[in-house]
Amino acid sequence: MPIELLMPALSPTMTEGKLAKWSKKEGDAVKAGDVIAEIETDKATMEFEAVDEGTLGKILVPEGAKNIAVNQPIAILLEEGEDKSALAKVPKSPVAPKPAAPAAPKAETKPVTAASSAPALTPSKPTPSVTPLPQAGEGKRREAAQGEGGRIFVSPLARRLAEQAKVDLRAINGTGPHGRIVQHDVEAALKGGGAKRPPAAAPFTPPAPGGGPLSKAAVYALSGNTPFTEIPMTGMRRTVARRMVESKTTVPHFYLTIDCDIDPMMRVRSDLAEAGGVKLSVNDFVIKAAALALRKIPRANASYSDDAILLWSEVNIAVAVALDDGLITPIVKSADTKRLPDISAEMRDLGTRARAGKLKLNEFQGGTFSLSNLGMYGIKDFAAVINPPHGCILAVGAGEQRPVVKNGALAVGTVMSCTLACDHRVVDGAVGAQYMAEFKKIIEHPSILLL
Numbered sequence: 001m002p003i004e005l006l007m008p009a010l011s012p013t014m015t016e017g018k019l020a021k022w023s024k025k026e027g028d029a030v031k032a033g034d035v036i037a038e039i040e041t042d043k044a045t046m047e048f049e050a051v052d053e054g055t056l057g058k059i060l061v062p063e064g065a066k067n068i069a070v071n072q073p074i075a076i077l078l079e080e081g082e083d084k085s086a087l088a089k090v091p092k093s094p095v096a097p098k099p100a101a102p103a104a105p106k107a108e109t110k111p112v113t114a115a116s117s118a119p120a121l122t123p124s125k126p127t128p129s130v131t132p133l134p135q136a137g138e139g140k141r142r143e144a145a146q147g148e149g150g151r152i153f154v155s156p157l158a159r160r161l162a163e164q165a166k167v168d169l170r171a172i173n174g175t176g177p178h179g180r181i182v183q184h185d186v187e188a189a190l191k192g193g194g195a196k197r198p199p200a201a202a203p204f205t206p207p208a209p210g211g212g213p214l215s216k217a218a219v220y221a222l223s224g225n226t227p228f229t230e231i232p233m234t235g236m237r238r239t240v241a242r243r244m245v246e247s248k249t250t251v252p253h254f255y256l257t258i259d260c261d262i263d264p265m266m267r268v269r270s271d272l273a274e275a276g277g278v279k280l281s282v283n284d285f286v287i288k289a290a291a292l293a294l295r296k297i298p299r300a301n302a303s304y305s306d307d308a309i310l311l312w313s314e315v316n317i318a319v320a321v322a323l324d325d326g327l328i329t330p331i332v333k334s335a336d337t338k339r340l341p342d343i344s345a346e347m348r349d350l351g352t353r354a355r356a357g358k359l360k361l362n363e364f365q366g367g368t369f370s371l372s373n374l375g376m377y378g379i380k381d382f383a384a385v386i387n388p389p390h391g392c393i394l395a396v397g398a399g400e401q402r403p404v405v406k407n408g409a410l411a412v413g414t415v416m417s418c419t420l421a422c423d424h425r426v427v428d429g430a431v432g433a434q435y436m437a438e439f440k441k442i443i444e445h446p447s448i449l450l451l
Contacts, residue, residue: 002076003079004073004075007071014041023038029054031053056075154169240327258436259418260415264445268446280341282375285443290317290369291315293438304423305389317370320370321350328354331367392420392422
């Protein structure tokens, strides 16, 4: 029977996406693992891989189409032995794809007066987001079904096996692409090897400031009718805003600041560049030092859950990278085990692809600890907002010359201020202080970083 390919949820925050490009055309053979299309989400442009084999029978959503809801059919895959006559058996989708929106005009500053523009700024009613409901019998065709704690991705073969064996798909942990349940997972569950899914936390609804959100008209009035330039709110910016509100209203932050003498590190950096031609940034040293300190103080490499504190076995550093319309955190995985040149090369690659919107999901989702460095902008010190579910985020300021006391005498040294923001539910003050002391020791003795 023909298989409907649905708009995938390529990130936890994704509700709709743009079909940027089709990598296959109608009539092309498709194998498991083949890239079918490129999907643009609120975070990046990612590849959509096939999990079934067959022939791409019909494309339902054209290239460039925007605002395609998650779970909406975008194409039909014909299974082995089927031809286009089988397409007639597929019921029409309950939701038609939305056409691509016209390009927004460039923002320009316009003088505004209360008399002339107040009516134009009357807020319109918000459009509720709607998830299309499946028609009768559609559940057997869809790759994703609604289960406890959210959507469940399942291949058609795995679904049939589960139905025949009367296995509850919600009790199976998928090992396929993006957590999809495949044949092997159902067979493992029948043998007693299936893993239970942990209950998902209830979706967070940020409280409305002052009893309700401020409309554009209200903000305009409160500002005294000042002329303004309007910048459209992107999906990424909305996601960043939502997560920052969530973090600051649900996570109890506390902050610890320490000053590090980085003169020894700067000498090592200069020596490596002159003698070996190895060009490293201060951020490369900081990533490695932050990771090694987590190995020494593993209680700081943790996350909070309602059931337990999770101490992570790997040290995966999520590094904040600024984009034109938001922020993204590519991850240096197992940073404690990598050499400085490898970390440097990996960060250059991740940073370049992050700015181009070409990161893969597993390259920016996850991580165990966050790092934000604004030193290159001359910021002396700052306190960063925790990136849930991480238990900590390290904010790094600029290295600058300051008067310091060395060997009992006043001298000039290069000092870098670093501030650790901790989730007090999972990291106590003493643990945070121990971590910062260990980080300072590693940064000030850079030979440790070269081992």
